[in-house]
Amino acid sequence: MTETVRLVEVGPRDGLQNEPDPVPTAVKLELIRRLADAGLRCIEATAFVSPKWVPQMADQAEVMAGLPARPDVAFPVLAPNMKGYEAAVAAGAKEVAIFGAASESFSQRNINCSIAESMTRFAPVMAAAARDGVRVRGYVSCVVACPYEGAVAPAQAAAVAAELHAMGCYEVSLGDTIGAGTPASVLALLEATAARVPVAALAGHYHDTYGMAVANVAASYGFGLRVFDSSVAGLGGCPYAKGATGNVATEDLVYLLHGLGAATGVDEDALADTGAWISTQLGRANGSRAGRARLAKRPATTGA
Numbered sequence: 001m002t003e004t005v006r007l008v009e010v011g012p013r014d015g016l017q018n019e020p021d022p023v024p025t026a027v028k029l030e031l032i033r034r035l036a037d038a039g040l041r042c043i044e045a046t047a048f049v050s051p052k053w054v055p056q057m058a059d060q061a062e063v064m065a066g067l068p069a070r071p072d073v074a075f076p077v078l079a080p081n082m083k084g085y086e087a088a089v090a091a092g093a094k095e096v097a098i099f100g101a102a103s104e105s106f107s108q109r110n111i112n113c114s115i116a117e118s119m120t121r122f123a124p125v126m127a128a129a130a131r132d133g134v135r136v137r138g139y140v141s142c143v144v145a146c147p148y149e150g151a152v153a154p155a156q157a158a159a160v161a162a163e164l165h166a167m168g169c170y171e172v173s174l175g176d177t178i179g180a181g182t183p184a185s186v187l188a189l190l191e192a193t194a195a196r197v198p199v200a201a202l203a204g205h206y207h208d209t210y211g212m213a214v215a216n217v218a219a220s221y222g223f224g225l226r227v228f229d230s231s232v233a234g235l236g237g238c239p240y241a242k243g244a245t246g247n248v249a250t251e252d253l254v255y256l257l258h259g260l261g262a263a264t265g266v267d268e269d270a271l272a273d274t275g276a277w278i279s280t281q282l283g284r285a286n287g288s289r290a291g292r293a294r295l296a297k298r299p300a301t302t303g304a
């Protein structure tokens with residue numbers, strides 16, 4: 001029986017949030033359209049956070065207003081507190097994502113509060129979402145290592161994941177924010193977390209700073225995870241994790257999963273074209289090995 005893996009494309013948010021130059025809203029919307037046309041069915045569209053903190057997400061309402069009419073595609077958005085939640089729902093969001101951290105230092109740097117305070121901020125968001133029929137996904141950052149504190153104990157990451165799940169998140173995405181994880185440390189994280197949160201409610205969100213993201217996905221898939229976050233062309237990084245590169249490239253993730261016999265619903269050619277397109281738009285090298293390999297095999301166009 002073919003296993004199906006759910007992909008959460010975070011390129012338009014995680015992939016772009018750290019871009020130094022403003023990315024035109026029209027480019028963000030074209031990227032989202034192309035990703036949906038390539039078969040992605042969950043595309044994180046933007047973040048309802050402070051534009052003073054993350055100026056790249058300042059066009060959050062315009063992005064929401066311009067989303068393609070795709071009832072078959074979910075467009076979750078970040079919302080770290082009630083102000084963000086209310087703005088997101090007013091802009092038409094049907095799913096939001098709250099995001100905590102497994103390290104106090106990253107919590108303070110990223111959302112300006114302690115881990116405990118973040119949970120206090122999330123509680124009214126969960127209540128409002130339950131009232132409004134809005135789905136809530138949770139993230140835990142720095143589940144393996146923190147840029148400020150170093151290695152993070154699996155039990156600590158598991159405790160934060162369990163708290164988000166207990167408060168009502170339908171899924172908890174485990175963020176190796178600085179990409180320091182290896183299959184051994186990721187499996188230790190999953191052992192600790194799966195003891196407290198059902199595996200079916202866990203997702204892998206692996207940045208590729210050390211080139212370990214594909215290996216970490218493979219190990220996580222073997223452990224039983226069937227939901228993974230990724231960024232087309234490997235775009236991204238976090239404003240509060242210096243030097244962290246983007247998530248695993250969606251093209252590489254899909255190539256790996258199809259090679260494992262899993263179904264994703266994604267058209268690899270259309271995805272590779274999208275990765276090349278956005279890389280050109282941003283003036284960046286395409287960070288996807290599988291995407292570049294696929295494009296290189298194409299017969300040269302006649303240029304007609």
Ligand SMILES: CC(C)(COP(=O)([O-])OP(=O)([O-])OC[C@H]1O[C@@H](n2cnc3c(N)ncnc32)[C@H](O)[C@@H]1OP(=O)([O-])[O-])[C@@H](O)C(=O)NCCC(=O)NCCSC(=O)C[C@@](C)(O)CC(=O)[O-]
Nearest residue numbers: 048049050053080083084099110111112139141175177238
């Ligand atoms: C979370 C806050 C807002 C708290 O920031 P704060 O300073 O604690 O909030 P505050 O309530 O004191 O308000 C301060 C100002 O922010 C405004 N404000 C307050 N809330 C909002 C909001 N939701 N949207 C827009 N504006 C907001 C508020 O109105 C006020 O405006 P002012 O009076 O100064 O003009 C701030 O720390 C922030 O925006 N941080 C940025 C968080 C972020 O986007 N980080 C990157 C994404 S997370 C990530 O990349 C990790 C992840 C998810 O990908 C997984 C992984 O890889 O680890």
